[in-house]
Amino acid sequence: MALQDLASTYPAHVAHMQALADRALERGGFDHLVVPSGTLHYQLFDDRDYPYAVNPQFKAWAPLVRNPGSWLVHTPGERPKIIYLQPFDYWHVVPDAPSGYWVEHFDVVVIRTPEEALRHLPADPARCAILGEPLSTVGDYVPNNPAAVINHLEYHRAVKTPYEIAMIRRATAHGVRAHRAAERAFRAGASEFGIHLAYCQAARQDANDLPYGNIVALNEHGAVLHYTERDRMPPRELHSFLIDAGASHDGYACDITRSYAFDRDSEFQGLVDAVDAAEQRICDKVRAGTDYADIHLYAHLEMATILNQARVVDMSPESMVETGVSAKFFPHGIGHYIGLQVHDVGGFLASEDGGRVEPPAGHPYLRLTRTLEPGAVVTIEPGIYFAELLMKELAEGEHAGAVDWDRVDALRPYGGIRIEDEVVCTDGEPVNLTREGFAALD
Incomplete structure (x- = not known):
């Protein structure tokens, strides 16, 4: 604009x-x-x-x-x-x-x-x-x-004005440009710190200008949800790259996550592609009148289906969600409001008078529990992770026998996968600001 x-x-x-x-x-x-x-x-x-x-x-x-x-x-x-x-x-x-x-x-x-x-x-x-x-x-x-x-x-604040949506769109343009630069740096063998610097240069924003600290994770670091250490030297062998990084425009934020396998023909890239396709189906659920908590639960079914089809867990998707097994691989919420703040306010408010709408039982980290209205801008960020602590809990639990631990061990060096877009709820079909931003660069 x-x-x-x-x-x-x-x-x-x-x-x-x-x-x-x-x-x-x-x-x-x-x-x-x-x-x-x-x-x-x-x-x-x-x-x-x-x-x-x-x-x-x-x-x-x-x-x-x-x-x-x-x-x-x-x-x-x-x-x-x-x-x-x-x-x-x-x-x-x-x-x-x-x-x-x-x-x-x-x-x-x-x-x-x-x-x-x-x-x-x-x-x-x-x-x-x-x-x-x-x-x-x-x-x-x-x-x-x-x-x-x-x-x-x-x-x-949940409902953005056209002016605010335009501001988020501008922030997104900065962010997608920087994400492309970060992927190039990853493919060239840069360290996490080097990738971060390439991102800031392309966004034309210093770390203090960004709306949050960049998550730049190579290999197993992708299993740490908020990994911000940024090793100064690249690993001896590159397997994967997860970047969760945003940009700002006059006080408004964007929030974008992408995941990559270094070997584009690897099994892990197949998992990335499956999560990416599922993420787009989940984005299509951002419709007026939809309970955001229902989108979160639908996302768990999508991630559980991928785990089942990849032969990581031998349980039905529904059973994985019901028993909490899916939450060991997808432990965070599906997203949040975004605007003036990355985790924009009002996500739990029951009404303009206050009160709180609690997340569904067993899903304490969901940041948004309201019914979506036209003008709301939300993130959609499903993921699958092989985090050491959560895998240990799963191995010690009653459903350990349903997991193919050899396949889990083979995937641990890749850390995890997260794909995140910003989506505008409208009176009709949702508008994916992130995908539009990347398409504008092609």
Whole structure:
């Protein structure tokens, strides 16, 4: 989507945010919504700061991700205000003067010190819903994070505006370009660290710009779900590669996973292809009115079918799911909301008033339990892993006899397989942003 198209969809996004805030304030009994962008955190007993991460409640309004010490103020019936910190500073790069398609939709006030914000915030902090972390406190403006306001905003974050979907699409374009570079580096024999550097170069984003730490796993490391060690030297023999890595665009994230066998004609590549085909069938289940937990359970049947057909487990797919055997090979959830955050908020909320919808019994790591609505953007990420701890538990359990342990041992050096796409729920067929992004490169 071109910049002018973002500019054309942004006014409706701001209007949507104002309407949501109006209702949230009414529910919470407040007059103003006040959102600090966040501040720098310093390490204990040191003068080094942690990488700055903007408050998601702030960047939901405007594409500002490098502006610590700034504030958003919304009062129903009034034009929203951005208090924009542009300090006098010769030690660090100072944010540019406010500019871009977002500026005309706000009253923008430039301040030079964090304390100067007090002159532009509402008169009575007690009448404000202040959403942020304690370190953002200025004067009497202490974040109170009222549940009624946050629940309402986070429940409705599940449905993205056209502007937000365009932003995720742009993040995805960065991500797929980098994934292609990572695969080339893998085929060339690079180390995990070298592949990571190739990814960052192609994404044109440093590690601190990425929405989460890259998972770059060669061989058996692919069985560690959140492997982030990144060996500096390549293994003596290459078997497989699993990469779970995203990219950012003005505060929005993408989240993509791909798996490869070094030998394209190997049995393991056949398993990768089977998981990839199943993943696309699962993506097609992202339909309005569908309970996301049902998609998760369907994914377990798909992975169990692959395990049965590959002669790894001699049980029916249904029995594998019912007894929990499938969860030893596929221990995580099928996915989550994605948007301003990789694991976007509201996945368990029962309603805009709060409450929690629990995951199905035996599946505690599912991050989304709601019914899908048009505009929701979710990830779909099935996998099959040969993780040492889980295989040990399975070997010591009552269904150990159904497993061909020679085949498991042959597959352990490959670690595991995960395929992940981002999918938009619509009024009709789902839109796979990830597959569209890769297709655009071909």
